[in-house]
Amino acid sequence: DTGVSQDPRHKITKRGQNVTFRCDPISEHNRLYWYRQTLGQGPEFLTYFQNEAQLEKSRLLSDRFSAERPKGSFSTLEIQRTEQGDSAMYLCASSSRTGGAHYGYTFGSGTRLTVV
Amino acid sequence: QQQVKQSPQSLIVQKGGISIINCAYENTAFDYFPWYQQFPGKGPALLIAIRPDVSEKKEGRFTISFNKSAKQFSLHIMDSQPGDSATYFCAASREYNQGGKLIFGQGTELSVKP
Numbered sequence: 001d002t003g004v005s006q007d008p009r010h011k012i013t014k015r016g017q018n019v020t021f022r023c024d025p026i027s028e029h030n031r032l033y034w035y036r037q038t039l040g041q042g043p044e045f046l047t048y049f050q051n052e053a054q055l056e057k058s059r060l061l062s063d064r065f066s067a068e069r070p071k072g073s074f075s076t077l078e079i080q081r082t083e084q085g086d087s088a089m090y091l092c093a094s095s096s097r098t099g100g101a102h103y104g105y106t107f108g109s110g111t112r113l114t115v116v
Numbered sequence: 117q118q119q120v121k122q123s124p125q126s127l128i129v130q131k132g133g134i135s136i137i138n139c140a141y142e143n144t145a146f147d148y149f150p151w152y153q154q155f156p157g158k159g160p161a162l163l164i165a166i167r168p169d170v171s172e173k174k175e176g177r178f179t180i181s182f183n184k185s186a187k188q189f190s191l192h193i194m195d196s197q198p199g200d201s202a203t204y205f206c207a208a209s210r211e212y213n214q215g216g217k218l219i220f221g222q223g224t225e226l227s228v229k230p
Contacts, residue, residue, distance in 0.1 A: 042220030
């Protein structure tokens with residue numbers, strides 16, 4: 001499988017708990033993006049990495065959110081002290097700078113988070 | 117701040133008809149305009165994309181029309197099929213300054229009736 005993999009596909013957690021999601025990009029891609037999508041809305045940009053460097057973070061990414069890409073391969077997104085408003089689909093995408101930032105831009109199937 | 121506005125919110129088309137979805141943007145620095153298709157439980161998948169140096173791009177049954185002066189672009193789906201029933205998103209990006217960050221519209225839920 002050469003697509004973007006996200007794990008888990010679904011996560012139900014109690015308010016106040018911490019959760020962590022993983023994204024495995026397409027292997028030759030050096031750019032990795034996180035988006036959040038709520039029901040009936042388009043994806044909203046959260047953050048992106050070029051290799052292991054986190055180059056931009058949205059204002060949507062509060063202090064409770066942290067993302068890492070330690071070796072420039074897979075990435076994790078952690079949400080601390082979850083709130084009901086964090087319930088959403090969290091999407092990961094990757095792309096290659098070769099040919100431009102949008103070359104091969106591919107989304108994973110997402111992790112659906114439900115905070116109860 | 118909403119930078120890409122999409123309409124209509126939902127659309128019902130008969131099989132064989134033409135589906136038209138419109139988007140308007142505000143930031144004249146955008147230089148890349150893709151359209152994505154999303155099925156339930158899946159991530160968005162790229163359909164077709166255009167850059168502002170051309171006014172139209174066609175790939176199979178899908179065509180993007182781009183009006184730079186009006187800051188608008190639209191997706192036309194010719195000979196719409198029931199398998200086209202999905203949610204469609206327009207997006208915009210400043211590729212060379214923002215590394216590929218996409219700003220999405222609100223989405224259009226398309227239903228093609230047999």
